[in-house]
Structure formats: structure tokens, C-alpha cells
Amino acid sequence: MTAPALVVVHPDKQAVADAGAARLVTALLDAQAQGRAPHVSLTGGSLGSAIIASLLELPAHTAVDWSTVSIWWGDERYLPAGDPDRNDTQNDAAGLDRLGLDQANVHRVPGPDASESAEESAARYSSTVRGSGGGEFDVMILGVGPDGHVASLFPGHPAQLTTDAIAVAVHDSPKPPPDRVSLTFECLSRSDRVWFLVAGADKAEAVRNGVAGAGPELSSAAQVHGIRETLWLVDADSASDLPD
């Protein structure tokens, strides 16, 4: 079972980040009230760090027991730990370590300083996901590129349609850096809630295609659905091509 796409339009990028942060706090509190240790997958890009900054500003974030929250990434640029272009480095700079996470629950994708190749990194990341209950995420947060990519799955790129795998190595990425590691569509969709956070007029076509359920040659985002919820949190500019 997958949930149909629902769209919520907010005035601007800040409101998208704030709404995502508020929803995340609620989802985590609900999971913990049900006695579960939640799994959240983060994203890079423009909204990936904005949502973390918004979380820290939100007084209710302190009600979450962050020590039981497991953190993952939908994709990572295959660069050494601490590289400013890595998604996790950017999330760290936004204040991820100020949430009170247990570092043992923060699952980073190995870079070239800690693995032989992007293939080895993808295999190790897959094992970590498999070992933590098979990769069932409570919340999968995804940015969307202007070309419709999510995580590092780019429309028309051979890695995009990888099946029977949790994570895949991506080479010759159309967006730099060229080498990346990404969860597959299958794994991204093994999530209770999938949230796309998007802002900016340059993403209007990507939002239209994603919400309309376009094919993989036009939209990677449209191939990912949550089990309970598939939510597009978008700003007015990126929603400008949506039908009324």
C-alpha cells in the first residue's frame, strides 16, 4: 500500500522548513509515545539544512527524546568525512549535533577516506540499513532538484532504476560531485511518511511532474511514495505550475 500525493503550499522557503520541522517533532513524539525508537532519513540541498535550523528554533523540539532517534541520509556525495559538500557536513553545520542525538545512532555513508569505492560504501551502508530492522523509516525527508531528482537518483541516469538493492553507487552524476551513494526507490519508499520539501521558482516543473506522477524519465520524485503519507511541502513559487 502506498499513500497518494498530498500538497501543502506555504508562502516561502522559511515556512516550508518551519512546517517540516513542526511535523517532524509531532511524528517523533507520536512514535515515542507508541514505544518506538524512530528512524529519520535526512537530505542535503537547500532544504536539508534549513529544516534542522528550524528544528532548533522550535521550542517543542526539546520534548523529543533525541537519544533514541536514528538518523540516516537518503544519499551522500562520495567525499571524505568533513568535506563541506557532503550532505552530512552541511547538516552538521546547521546544528545537527545540538539536538542531543546518540552518535551511535547517526548512520553516515562512508566516504573515500573510509571505503575503497562508492560500490563498497553502498554495500556497507546497505548492510547497516538491513541490520537496523530492514530499513523501515518513520520519516523520509527528501529535497527535489530542478531536474526532478531525489536523493542521488537522477532521471535518465542508469543508477536510477536499480532494483533489488537498498543502496547504489552513482557515477557521472549530472550534478557535481560525480560520485555519490543513494538509497534506491525501493528503499526510499519503505517509509511510513515521505515528505518532499521544495522551494523556488526553478523547481516549479519538478513539482508539477512529481505531484502528477510522471514517469521516471521526467521525475524521480514521482517514483517514491510513503506507506502512510506522501506529502509535498512546497512554497508558492515552486507550486506555481500546479493546477488549481
Ligand SMILES: O=C1O[C@H](COP(=O)(O)O)[C@@H](O)[C@H](O)[C@H]1O
Ligand atoms: O545533490 C543533491 O540535491 C538534492 C536537491 O538539492 P537542492 O539544493 O536543489 O535543494 C538533495 O535533495 C540531495 O540530497 C543532494 O544530494
